[in-house]
Amino acid sequence: MLGTKHKLVKSVVVGAALLGGAMTMTACSSSSSSSSKTTTVDFYNMKVEFKDQLNAAAATYNKTHKGVKVKVTSVGGGTDYQTALKAKMQSGKTPDIFALEGPQQLQTYKKYLSDVSSGKAIKKALPGTLNTVKSGSQVLGYPVLQEAIGIVYNKTIFQKAGIDASKITTMAAYENALQTLNDKKSELGIEAATAFPMKEWWVIGQHAVDPFLSQEFNGSVTKAYNAKTISWKNSDYFKQYIDATTKYSAQPVQSMDYSTQIEKLFSTGKVAMAEQGTWVYPTIESVDKNLAKNIGIIPIPVNNESAGKLPVGVTQWWAVNKQADTKTQKASRDFLDWLFTSKEGKNIVLTKLKVVPAYSGFDSSKISDPLGKDAYSYISDKKTQGLVFGGFATDWAQNGMAPELQKYVAGKESWNTAIKNSEAAWKTARAGQ
Amino acid sequence: MSKKKTWFYLFSAPVLIALFLVVLLPFFYGIFYSFTNWDGVSQSAFVGISNYINALKDPTYLASLWFTIKFSVIAIVLINVIGLGLAVLVTNKFKGANILRTIFFMPNLIGGLILGFIWQFIFVEAFSAFGKLTGIPGLGSWLATTNTGFWALVIVMVWQYSGYIMVIYISYLQGIDQSLLEAADLDGATAMQKFWQIKFPLIMPGFTVSLFMTLSNCFKLYDQNLSLTAGGPYNSTQMVAMNIYNTAFSMNKMGFAQAKAVIFFVFVAIISLTQVYLTSRKEIEA
Numbered sequence: 052m053l054g055t056k057h058k059l060v061k062s063v064v065v066g067a068a069l070l071g072g073a074m075t076m077t078a079c080s081s082s083s084s085s086s087s088k089t090t091t092v093d094f095y096n097m098k099v100e101f102k103d104q105l106n107a108a109a110a111t112y113n114k115t116h117k118g119v120k121v122k123v124t125s126v127g128g129g130t131d132y133q134t135a136l137k138a139k140m141q142s143g144k145t146p147d148i149f150a151l152e153g154p155q156q157l158q159t160y161k162k163y164l165s166d167v168s169s170g171k172a173i174k175k176a177l178p179g180t181l182n183t184v185k186s187g188s189q190v191l192g193y194p195v196l197q198e199a200i201g202i203v204y205n206k207t208i209f210q211k212a213g214i215d216a217s218k219i220t221t222m223a224a225y226e227n228a229l230q231t232l233n234d235k236k237s238e239l240g241i242e243a244a245t246a247f248p249m250k251e252w253w254v255i256g257q258h259a260v261d262p263f264l265s266q267e268f269n270g271s272v273t274k275a276y277n278a279k280t281i282s283w284k285n286s287d288y289f290k291q292y293i294d295a296t297t298k299y300s301a302q303p304v305q306s307m308d309y310s311t312q313i314e315k316l317f318s319t320g321k322v323a324m325a326e327q328g329t330w331v332y333p334t335i336e337s338v339d340k341n342l343a344k345n346i347g348i349i350p351i352p353v354n355n356e357s358a359g360k361l362p363v364g365v366t367q368w369w370a371v372n373k374q375a376d377t378k379t380q381k382a383s384r385d386f387l388d389w390l391f392t393s394k395e396g397k398n399i400v401l402t403k404l405k406v407v408p409a410y411s412g413f414d415s416s417k418i419s420d421p422l423g424k425d426a427y428s429y430i431s432d433k434k435t436q437g438l439v440f441g442g443f444a445t446d447w448a449q450n451g452m453a454p455e456l457q458k459y460v461a462g463k464e465s466w467n468t469a470i471k472n473s474e475a476a477w478k479t480a481r482a483g484q
Numbered sequence: 485m486s487k488k489k490t491w492f493y494l495f496s497a498p499v500l501i502a503l504f505l506v507v508l509l510p511f512f513y514g515i516f517y518s519f520t521n522w523d524g525v526s527q528s529a530f531v532g533i534s535n536y537i538n539a540l541k542d543p544t545y546l547a548s549l550w551f552t553i554k555f556s557v558i559a560i561v562l563i564n565v566i567g568l569g570l571a572v573l574v575t576n577k578f579k580g581a582n583i584l585r586t587i588f589f590m591p592n593l594i595g596g597l598i599l600g601f602i603w604q605f606i607f608v609e610a611f612s613a614f615g616k617l618t619g620i621p622g623l624g625s626w627l628a629t630t631n632t633g634f635w636a637l638v639i640v641m642v643w644q645y646s647g648y649i650m651v652i653y654i655s656y657l658q659g660i661d662q663s664l665l666e667a668a669d670l671d672g673a674t675a676m677q678k679f680w681q682i683k684f685p686l687i688m689p690g691f692t693v694s695l696f697m698t699l700s701n702c703f704k705l706y707d708q709n710l711s712l713t714a715g716g717p718y719n720s721t722q723m724v725a726m727n728i729y730n731t732a733f734s735m736n737k738m739g740f741a742q743a744k745a746v747i748f749f750v751f752v753a754i755i756s757l758t759q760v761y762l763t764s765r766k767e768i769e770a
Contacts, residue, residue, distance in 0.1 A: 305628030446735040454718035
């Protein structure tokens with residue numbers, strides 16, 4: 052009787068949750084008590100592409116470490132993860148390890164962030180990778196990986212067209228390359244020079260904007276986070292970039308999404324360039340292994356100051372829940388330390404997760420993908436500039452910047468209006484915080 | 485209390501408890517939060533009615549509200565006209581009427597999100613391929629402009645919902661007393677006369693139900709909106725539900741979003757209740 056009633060309630064709950072669109076989310080709190088002997092570490096992963104690899108890592112760790120059980124749950128990227136995490140926190144089941152994306156979450160989840168500065172891996176973190184998560188003498192998260200944003204290009208097509216990618220360091224050179232590719236379209240067998248997915252707010256509002264705003268904040272996420280206003284010093288360069296990229300892109304740009312850009316166009320060799328970042332490699336590889344071998348990444352050209360500098364930064368940190376008991380906290384730190392410092396763990400990070408590590412002590416020659424290799428050589432040549440989009444005002448990229456660019460490209464408003472509106476939106480967003 | 489009443493309460497208790505827990509309680513919680521600046525995680529402070537004032541001053545909210553109203557008016561009319569048309573068609577006796585019923589109803593069995601993604605493929609890939617083949621311009625960028633995005637939403641909504649509404653109209657059409665129609669036949673009424681003079685007035689209760697259902701569903705639409713256009717380009721095809729969701733989860737303004745939701749609730753409630761009142765006055769007993 053009780054059982055069936057419970058089931059009924061549950062199905063009604065599920066049904067109503069699906070129906071109740073505009074209704075609020077309230078918590079059904081339930082207390083969780085872990086068993087006394089084994090410490091369970093609840094790892095809430097945001098990178099879905101790491102799902103299987105992290106599960107395997109946890110399994111290996113659980114086998115060799117008695118008394119600890121690391122349980123990985125993976126939830127989709129971006130907003131979905133944050134929504135799910137909030138719901139988890141409301142229900143009183145805050146995960147022991149969860150992901151942070153920037154200063155905003157540092158603020159929002161303040162009471163859930165423990166100091167991990169005693170972690171073994173933290174001492175090996177590369178310079179600059181901890182800046183965002185430092186709070187006084189405390190460190191509030193493990194940097195997960197370094198990512199680079201730039202223009203991913205097809206080396207084979209570039210070679211055929213006679214373009215030297217290393218020379219594309221100025222806006223003029225970029226425009227020339229687009230022009231050349233466009234002129235030789237039929238000869239090269241491509242549909243267009245590049246593909247620009249303007250439907251994705253994060254591609255235009257975060258990634259495209261980043262190199263052009265980075266100089267204003269000296270490449271510091273924290274500075275960006277504390278900026279009350281922006282002044283768009285590079286607005287003219289940015290206009291050139293948007294104009295050229297949309298002109299020579301496969302059309303229609305307004306409804307093009309990420310998968311059309313990467314899976315349908317770039318991975319099949321129908322376009323020679325795509326503005327993305329190091330993370331696209333596994334996707335391209337899954338479509339065409341051979342094509343994926345001959346790709347590279349170059350910086351989005353801005354001006355002379357940034358010429359040849361690739362925007363690189365940590366885009367995600369793993370935090371350890373402060374509300375968990377000390378034993379679980381320690382177990383969580385131990386697992387992350389194992390992943391980033393032990394021989395086994397490091398091997399997983401390099402060859403399975405295939406990321407550019409944020410820690411010293413890695414054998415960089417083992418980085419297998421060409422984009423990671425390119426990014427790593429920029430890093431070791433010290434030719435990088437900081438990624439700042441993690442410090443943008445809440446919601447600014449999505450609703451303050453991206454729509455303005457879409458309006459400009461659709462011819463609904465002038466460039467100056469778009470820029471002015473985006474400045475105003477930043478100011479309002481900051482005032483509301 | 486009589487034994488019958490005890491059983492009544494016992495059996496309806498699970499539903500009532502569930503309803504209380506997942507609809508009523510969150511609803512009142514929501515009203516409470518709409519007066520705070522809650523961000524979804526940390527403690528919140530009471531901010532009076534400023535959320536409501538800001539919501540009514542928020543241009544994106546008002547734009548999405550206006551877009552939703554435009555969408556709903558057109559979608560409701562089309563769904564009901566087509567739904568009724570299909571119902572009249574399949575209640576005629578001909579071969580394959582039953583199969584047609586099933587086919588018309590089928591789109592409604594597919595979830596909104598999946599349906600949206602399927603149609604996104606049709607609009608983006610199939611339309612542009614067809615456009616290239618025939619040389620008709622504009623078919624290639626169906627989801628890229630505000631106007632075509634709007635019609636894409638209407639088309640998908642109508643396609644999904646007409647079959648469902650058809651089922652409701654069928655039940656009312658079949659409930660009509662056959663003797664009335666036979667009498668009309670004897671008096672020499674034409675098919676048109678029979679429809680407008682007899683069937684139409686008698687299925688008035690069907691209108692009350694169908695209009696109410698389409699109205700509330702069109703206004704609350706979220707999943708097709710997300711999967712088809714995601715609000716783009718430049719948030720010009722963003723409907724109210726999406727505006728509220730984004731306020732809550734990408735802007736982290738849970739309290740503000742809640743105030744928007746309450747305003748939206750009152751708005752939809754007033755319209756639906758007015759509609760039910762007006763159409764039920766027109767209902768007649770046969």
